Amino acid sequence: MAVREVLRQVRCRRLGAVGLVVVWVLLWGSLSPIVLLGGVLVAILVIGVFPLPALEHRFHLRPLWILVLFARLLVDLVVSAVTVGWQAVRYGSRTRTGIVAVPLHVDSDLLIALTANVTSLTPGSYVLEIDRRHRVCYVHTLPLHGRSDAERQRREVWAVEERITRAVGTDEQVRVVLEARRRRERT
Amino acid sequence: MTAPDIVSAVTLLAGATFCLLGAIGVVRFPDTAARLHAAAKPQTLGLLLILLGTAIRVPADTVMALLLVALLQLTTTPVTAQIVGRAAHRIKAMKRPNVVLDELGTRDQPPAPPSTR
Structure with a gap:
């Protein structure tokens, strides 16, 4: 080279x-x-x-929100270890699982990658496929019993997306995510 | 026994317990995709607690290396889960009776589009 x-x-x-x-x-x-x-x-x-394409989006570091993100990540990690451990001991091979499609609101490689990464460390979920073009994360959820669990999973990923965006996203991206949440709450 | 000894003992034992829970999950969960949960979460927390317990007892200059282990674990675990999980889904290695919803397999019915644009 x-x-x-x-x-x-x-x-x-x-x-x-x-x-x-x-x-x-x-x-x-x-x-x-x-x-x-x-x-x-x-x-x-x-x-x-290992050459990589440059990150095409600018980002903005907000120390306070990064702290919130990390604190929440630690709490989530404990909760998720306990949930998964309990499922293993109590239900074992009868555990119900599912794959939930979560459409994201931000359109940035960095934010989508971080959201997928953090989602994988939150209770009962990890991302197993990312459809970058349509901005959809496919999240494997455990335990999952029906539609209501899928809705809860979607809201959780959106909450992660919001925390990530507040921590490192640009002002414009934060606006997009907050706007999306307001719309959700209205309906 | 001093206070650091006790804290270290508690975190080491708690970490070992979480690793054990992860192992039980790997054995008992129905399919590869579910097993990855057990390999990812209790395992990661267990390792972090063991690192914390070790950090209390070793000289300060080795603590940075332990921090590095924690950081690499937190950044690589999700990637492993994604790659292996996707492979498991593609070769249809998921036990159907246990999978109650598969929105990746039935992409024809996408959920509500993002509320922006």
């Missing part, structure tokens, strides 16, 4: 490169010059070997 192309990738993904160096330093557990140099070389190598 052309050196210029690698340099362009590294320039476009400065943040990712810094992240890779940090991971490398953490792995070695020391900040000596040789480790740092190794980290920079590995970061350039990884970015050069």
Whole structure:
């Protein structure tokens, strides 16, 4: 691969490169010059070997909402571990499951990816297919007994989407998500 | 026994319990897609608790590496679940009596469109 192309990738993904160096330093557990140099070389190598399309959307970091997102994520993780564990012990092979289609409101690779990721860590659900073009997440739900559970699942994913958007979305995206919720509440 | 010892003991045991719950789920759930829930959630929480319990007892400079383990676990688990779950659905490895709703299999009837645009 052309050196210029690698340099362009590294320039476009400065943040990712810094992240890779940090991971490398953490792995070695020391900040000596040789480790740092190794980290920079590995970061350039990884970015050069695995080129990615640039994120086409801008994002906006809101520290307070990021904190809310993380706090909620921890709570959800505990609740979901307990729910799934209880289902395993109490119902086992009689557990009912289902796949729910959840149409999302935001139209951004980053926000959809994050929403799918966080949904997979919330109680009784993980995303098993994303239809990017139609902005639909297909969520595997456990336990699921009928239509009302599917509706509840949809509302939960939308709540995750809203928290993600408030944490890292642009003002415009936040407006879209809040508008969608107002419409839902009216009907 | 000091306070850190007790906290560490409690978190390690709780973590082990959640890992056990995850294992029970993997054995008992009806199909691959359901088993992934057990592999994803109780397992992740169990690991996080064990890391927390370990972090209390080891020198401070190794704690960062433990943090890295937690971060990688949280970011990679959903990806695994998605890839394996999708594969299970595509090869129809889901036990039908247990699957009460499959909106991915019946895409002809999409739910209400997004309320924007």
